[in-house]
Amino acid sequence: MLCFPTTIDLGGLRKVVAVLSVNMLLQAILVGCQVAASTDKKHLAEQTLYRYLVLSHLAWVAVSGVGGLAGLFAVWKLNVHAAQLCLTSWLVLMALQCFQFLAMTLLFDEDAAVAVLAESLLLVAIETCFIGLVYSFIHKLSNAPSAMNQVDESGIDLVEMHAAKPVTQYGSIA
Incomplete structure (x- = not known):
């Protein structure tokens, strides 16, 4: 997929x-505040497409937070497994971005739709890079000894220890 990761x-x-991950949490906070501050209750009640757009932004907040x-x-x-959930979240965020683009192009005029298209394509390209990085992390983590529970997160080996057999002057007792 990507060579550099x-x-x-x-x-x-x-x-x-x-x-x-910190970026995702900041996105959740910032987009949540933006949606809360900019949602027009009149449009929310009258326009179904606007309601879906607001709901997709709220879904963005939830998915990004998780x-x-x-x-x-x-x-x-x-x-x-947690890394796979993070990867799935990035994929869902990409799908939400595509849905938001479609909703905004139907709500705005043609000039604004071109700007929204440029922004959406840029965000999808960035999310694709992030997906590549998280996927590479999962791949490396799956092949690491820590994924097989041989090393804990601090780097200490967790090799199974066997009790020593008692030894007499004639040899060990089995």
């Missing part, structure tokens, strides 16, 4: 996914 080690990808928390948990505990 495969050259980054697990520790580097861990930091990148942590930054992306994905951000899952990503932070994934980098903290090196958890593959």
